[in-house]
Amino acid sequence: MSHSFSDLSRLVLPRSVALVGASDRPDSIGGRALDNLTTHSKFTGQLHLVNPTKTSIAGRPCVPSVLDIADAPDLAVVAVKADAVLQVLEDCGRRGVKFAIVFTSGFGETGEEGRQVEQQMRDIVARTGMRIYGPNCPGLNNINASLGFTFSPAFRFDRKAGPIGLATQGGGLGRTFVQAMERGVGTGLWCSAGNEADLEVSDFIHYMAGAEDIRVIATCLEGIRNGPRFMEACLHAARQGKPVIAMKIGKSDYGRKAAQSHTAAITGSAEVNSAVFRELGVIEVEDIDELVNTASVMARGQPTGHEKIAVYCFSGGTAALAADKVGSAGLTLSAFSDETTRRLRAQLPSYAAMDNPVDTTADVLSKPEIGYEALKAVCEDPDVGLVLYPFPIEYGAVTTSAAASAVRVQGEVATPIVPVWMSDKLGGGWNELVNGGLMPMHSVSAAVQSIARYVDHGRWKQTTSPDWRPLALADPASPALQTELPATSLSEVAAKDILRAAGIDVPRSLTVDNADGARQAFQSLGAGAVAMKIVSTEILHKTDVGGVRLGISSEDAAASAYEGIVDSVKRLAGGQAFEGVMLEQMLEGPFVEVVVGIRRDESFGHLCTFGLGGVSVELFKDVSRRLLPISLPRAHAMIAETQCARLLEGHRGKPPMDVEALASALVQLSELVARHPDTIEEIEINPLAVRPREQGVVALDAVISIRGKEPSAW
């Protein structure tokens, strides 16, 4: 996989800018953009104004066209009417402009005609090399450099610089994020490319991954236009050690429908998106406030995944609530050292709770020095990775001084202190925390959720190889890769033949086309009992048409079952063709039935799904998912993520099952698909029987669907 990403530094920090459609009307798009650039930005490069109807605007010279500018500007900001946009872009491209930001709306979001104009914009990109940002967008905010290429009247107000990069599609939710910086941290760069005719969220993620002033990347997505580029950009960020936090709209049918009609984006399957995010270490959140909270906690440090939490508070009920949430989130409370306990005892009143969670009691509020010493002792405990400090109430001067103490301690220790300002009264204490850069959260639950994501991300970094890439081909010498696929759709028999060739055991079987053959086959299989199934590429649900009989244990029974199956299928399967009846050894002894599926996703390629078989997968959706390729460690991780792992360990008197063979089978299937990525639409083994340790796995039923043919119903 290789996807070129342009260097966007001259978009984000242009040396020269042409404002096309500059205006002296303060409420026009061109007028506001000019005001933002001249009055509210610190732009020190060259600014050219372009407007065919003016020779000067606000005392600055103005030319009719970008073609009249002597040196090609790095950036053209386009604020002209929709019907003039294409010609302006043509001129910019001809003039050698590197980037064009197009504010104008009335394109792809209005329908097919507008989408065709966007295609013409891409043609200009292809012809000239100029990259286009927009159309239908509020522009670009490089807040760290105090540059606003935007017509938004809010630019002058929402100006908190900081280490967070934000990439959005629609502008409204991006503004919500930027305004949340009222409570701290700061969004250094906000790219919001609207219809994404050319540059898209992936380009900005990729740029931010390399930008020195950005440490954390947040994104808000309605659709992902190009899956592989998105993956490449996120992997680049991961390799640079910069976490990406994403909110993706489209979890429910209503959301998918609304997002599609809003941006014409392909929203994709929420399950697949989430699985891909987890693979890439992209931290998924569900709402804007979660995006804000998680980004700001991520900006506090580099998690290791081993962080234990201390709760520090001046209210007993609040301390209990916070400890409760820490436990419910699966986080661990630190165990304080003797030294910490000694230091707390030396400061706090005897009736305070000096274990973790710490309840200093409200009496300490009136003695700021004690609060400072106690909090510092907690932060300096070697077992404490992060301190959660909920403030349940605004109490005027005393909470202000407690907040000031927290800021002072944070200046002296590396352990992140995450405060929660639970009250809707925002007073002096709130301001202390905000101004001290501690980014208070609004609720204990929200804070704990973000902290859990912080710790989880540390774990992901620990367990994920930075070299991992999706869709790489496996070793061509491995047996799975020798398998050749036919170009037609496959019967169960054919599918099992392929699995066997790929190194996955299947039951011994014979296919017959008359009752006598069934007798002979039964005898030659020499099994205690056999299953008999109709063989057909057309019949998907064999059981429903009476095409399956189990536990056949004599020659006579086999002959009679043959007749029964054929009669029933002829009656119920409405003329669908079949090739015979398969007799297959029934597997004896203890085993656990699991389900393995690999399915091709339009955006992200093949994903493998694993879970417990039987009713569990259907009723409880207890599955894990991975992009291909699946290595052995990744296969083991997939298995361990599901409840199924507990059954495989040996449950209620059953022996431990052959997890090694199961993991190998996942790898072999992955290699089989890697050899035929464009041919295989889907493989489903349901069930795959996992036998006791060292006895391997057996595929009891299997469907392989070829691309372009009917997929299975699963």
Added chain:
Amino acid sequence: MSHSFSDLSRLVLPRSVALVGASDRPDSIGGRALDNLTTHSKFTGQLHLVNPTKTSIAGRPCVPSVLDIADAPDLAVVAVKADAVLQVLEDCGRRGVKFAIVFTSGFGETGEEGRQVEQQMRDIVARTGMRIYGPNCPGLNNINASLGFTFSPAFRFDRKAGPIGLATQGGGLGRTFVQAMERGVGTGLWCSAGNEADLEVSDFIHYMAGAEDIRVIATCLEGIRNGPRFMEACLHAARQGKPVIAMKIGKSDYGRKAAQSHTAAITGSAEVNSAVFRELGVIEVEDIDELVNTASVMARGQPTGHEKIAVYCFSGGTAALAADKVGSAGLTLSAFSDETTRRLRAQLPSYAAMDNPVDTTADVLSKPEIGYEALKAVCEDPDVGLVLYPFPIEYGAVTTSAAASAVRVQGEVATPIVPVWMSDKLGGGWNELVNGGLMPMHSVSAAVQSIARYVDHGRWKQTTSPDWRPLALADPASPALQTELPATSLSEVAAKDILRAAGIDVPRSLTVDNADGARQAFQSLGAGAVAMKIVSTEILHKTDVGGVRLGISSEDAAASAYEGIVDSVKRLAGGQAFEGVMLEQMLEGPFVEVVVGIRRDESFGHLCTFGLGGVSVELFKDVSRRLLPISLPRAHAMIAETQCARLLEGHRGKPPMDVEALASALVQLSELVARHPDTIEEIEINPLAVRPREQGVVALDAVISIRGKEPSAW
């Protein structure tokens, strides 16, 4: 069940008050309480000051003891040192005081000695009839009457009157709630009785249920001291049509431990608490902000359970996000009538989204009249039960006027409008919504969560009989009630005998004590195959000691299995006694295995747990729970709540199962327990086989534990 609740109106609205420990030092407890009562309250009754060291305080006369007050005051507010409290309470009781509020701390929360003092307080209650509120509490705030019997310096600031009643244990989280009323609605009455030596949360819920100025009751609990009284109070509230919303700390081990050490409360099992809450229609929430949000949405109207939702917004991305959350929460978007669509078309620009979710586009912000008309059209649609209106950004004058329009529309329509102020910038629009009583939420997710609880509560009211009461006895003539229980613990054979007598089928079985008996028993059962199990009251895990053999299909096999079982049990069960070996017909044909358990909870009595059998109950905890008694409709509701219901409907070619018989069995078990509530600790049937329709259910294994004996491991 009958639990007396005192009339608390003279606590909440006393005609005369004695402040014991009144002080003229402004920073003392007694001084602050006096200030709150005289300067910040509108108390028009008689105020007596009591302090043995003063004759006047702040120009008011002061007496040495309550015994010196001529007419017994309704309420004594006690602000004396811990060692003086008991004597003051004795005097108050003797004087005929009706209620005493004790601020003082240093009792039960400090350990056993303090708990004994609280017992002495209860002795005073029992002797004199005076009721005690506290100790270790911040007092009582009757905000609607502008009365503060509290020493809190915050009383003068947090004074928003309103329809919400709040009952808490600890004071800190209660203050968080009261301060959240900065954004609207208002807490009319806040009772926070600290250690609850006498009066407890249940008393306040019961009072608020009858109070005219309270429409919604919120409570924040660390433990429930008396389960039956809590249930009675909540049922009383339900019968008065007043929703109770509860946050209970103690979902995780950390939380349980912290809550116990904070208030010495019995936190109970989180699963049981949640099940009881659902039974009583108590709306459970997980954090204070959720408590605030849900209480304020509940204050907006009486839900029917049929509400469909309209999303109205001026940003497309935000509309998509909101629609997404509505779908994910299982809510339904309204389908607009033609009339609504016509009205929207007449107002909104052509590029607006006029379906639900409505995106007016930001262009409408500058035209407030259009926003008003469009929002009103949506609110007046007959299919719209509630309007969700997210404001993603603070944009100064235009968002202020949009918020003002929303308030104006709400003044003219009954449909609740729930606004979300998503930005952390709180500007003029925020103030409009707050002052207009629309109680803005902080995030779309939070708003949707509260709306979902609102609609769910409507459903609960529709489906729950207002006459339902826990633990009532069933009809004494029903067969289950004829069953007499032995006083000893029970073997499987004995347990099954009881079930059979109670009307629940069990397999035919015979118990034998030698191999020859096994032969004869096999023959006389006349079954295709039998199961053989050791019979013992001591051996709990029969499989683990080789005490179970399945699929025995001949006399010889039965004899040999007898010897095998006895040998193995003698070897592995370490001398545990057994009474013989049971031969039992094995059930044939299709059936679904479910698990039914009834277990006695210390706080709330017997609860029934139902779920799918096999690994599902262990791995996925897919169970439903009900307090006894279980009526037939309640049994059906229990079954329908679980994923199991999908299997019972007839799944993947299996026939529909006998859900009627299953529901009857739940009722019969409930009646069995109702006859022996003090004897039966637990009944577990695992599995109970549910056979095809009209073929009934069969208890394949059963444990009945007698109270005080060893319970099963389940």
